[in-house]
Amino acid sequence: MSVQGKYHKSSPILTDKLISNEKRAVYLGWLLVTIGFGGFLLWSALAPLDKGVPVSGNVIVAGNHKTIQHQYGGIIEQLSVNNGEKVQAGQILLTLNTVEVRSEYNIKLKQYHELLVREARLLAEQQGKKRLIISSALQREMKEHDVNELLQLNQQLLENQYQVLQLELAGIKEKITGLNATLYAQQQKAKSQKTQLTMLLQQLEGLRELEKNGYIARNTLLETENKYTEVDGNLAQTLGDISRIQHQILEQKLHSEKLQQEYQKDVHAQLADTQTKINHTYSQLVKAKFILANAQIRAPVAGTIIGMSVFTEGGVIVAGQKMMEIVPDDQPLLVDARVPVQLIDQVKLGLPVELQFTAFNQSTTPKVEGNVTMISADRLLNEQTGEPYYLLQVQVNDKNRQRLNQLTIKPGMPVEVFIRTGERSLLNYLFKPLFDRLHMSLNED
Structure with missing residues (x-):
């Protein structure tokens, strides 16, 4: 038998096998598809998927961000940060020019020292002391600054003022002493004249009796009466002088008291004015010192710079102006x-x-x-x-x-x-819109 004949005889068997294999493959394919689709449906029905609302948004700044301001303002000397930059707590943000403020501070400091030393002199004058009365404020300044020249100058002025006052009071006292001496002499003179009048009065009583009885001539009586009248007139003049001298003494005493009162009044007025100026100058000094101490504006917290409104070195910042904000890291x-x-x-x-x-x-x-x-x-x-x-x-x-x-x-x-x-589930996600539309359609019908 030939080979060709052999193949011709076996062809139906091979064909049947091929058909059987093909059916098996199709069956397996459909089985796999069915299992896969069934698994997908099962997963779609049972597997949980997140349900939610998708929207767009943007990052915002929380309400307690830090606003950077300056109480008094000034001129920007150096700008050290930019918008959006991260900064640490205490980091320098910008520096203000201090030339003008420092000059004003030095002027006010000198004025403050002069006023404090003047106050020390006026307090000594008010209390009649010969040495300056140093206040606690002046003591603090003496520890930090050299004010010896001012102290020496005002100590000398205190001594000069004291000497001028004492000289005036000594002059008045000397006048009073002279008037008292004159008063004493006049009082002794008046005493002598009163004694003389008493004696003349006794003589007149005896002479009148003798003249009445004819024992003496009338001229003798008249001479004694004239003498009495003369002494009486002199006594009246002396008493007048005494009264005038006493008045002069009183005037000098009043003048001395008035001089001291006016001196104290003037010292009190100067002291009140000086203390007012001290308070005013001190407040200006504190302000200038604060500006100098805060010329470098630093970050109060660590965070991010936002909302900058200053960008130029040499630019002017007004008092209270919002220069920037810091969003704290926390x-x-x-x-x-x-x-x-x-x-x-x-x-x-x-x-x-x-x-x-x-x-x-x-x-x-x-x-x-x-x-x-x-x-x-x-x-x-x-x-x-x-x-x-x-x-x-x-x-x-x-x-x-x-x-x-x-x-x-x-x-x-x-x-x-x-x-x-x-x-x-995924099935719910896919079919819910359809069910919702169907429900609305049924309701409309």
Whole structure:
């Protein structure tokens, strides 16, 4: 039998085997498809998928950021930071020019020392002391500054003032001493004249009796009467002189008291004026000292610079001007998002949120978790599009924020926000819109 004949005889058997193998492969294929599709349906029905609301948002600054201001303002000498720069607590932000302030400080310091030493002299004059009375404020300044020249000058002035006053008082005292001596002499003279009058009066009584009886001539009586009248007149003049001298003594004493009173009044007025000027000058000195001490404006906390309004060295800062703000590093990371009004019923406080910072490389930037911390009480209106929305705020907890430590998060950065409202299956996700549409259609019918 030939080979060709042999093959011709076996062809039906091979054909049957091939057909059987083909059917088996098709069966296995359909079996695999059925199992795969069934598994897919089972997974679609049972596997949980996150259900939520996707919205867009942006990073915001928390409310307690630090505003950098200066109480008195000035001229910028050096600007040391830029917008968005990270700074450490105590780092110099900018430096103000101090040339004018330092000059004013030196002038006020000199005036302050002069006033304090003048006060020491006036206090000594007021209390009648021969040495300056040093106040506690002057003692502090003496420890920190050289005021010896002022002290010596005012000590000499105190002594001169004292000498002038004492000379005037000594002159008055000398006049009073002279008047007292004159007064004493006149008083002795008046005493002698009174004694003489007493004796003449006794003589007249005897002479009148003798003249009456004719024992003496009338002329003798008349001479004695004339003598009595003369002495009486002299006594009256002497008493007048005494009264005038006593008045002069009183005037000199009053003049001495008035001189001392006017001196004290003048000292008191000068002292009050000096102390007022001391207080005023001290306040100006404190202000100048404060400006000098705060010429270098430093960061109160570690954080990020935002909202700079000064950019030029040599520029002028007005008192109280907001120069920049610092967002502290320990501030909570907050994100504002706008939720369409038709989805607001799905959003509740405390819901978990997944945040993706789209400004960074998505392959290396992790998604972080947060929670809804605020939902606006009423809907708001987008001024640009006119569309209504609800504003919600999301806060990233500290643990999740640590995952972003290597990134510089700045206010205004865009964020994709996914608010997880629950779980659902893939079948539910695919067929729910169809069922909702069917339900609405049936209700309409």
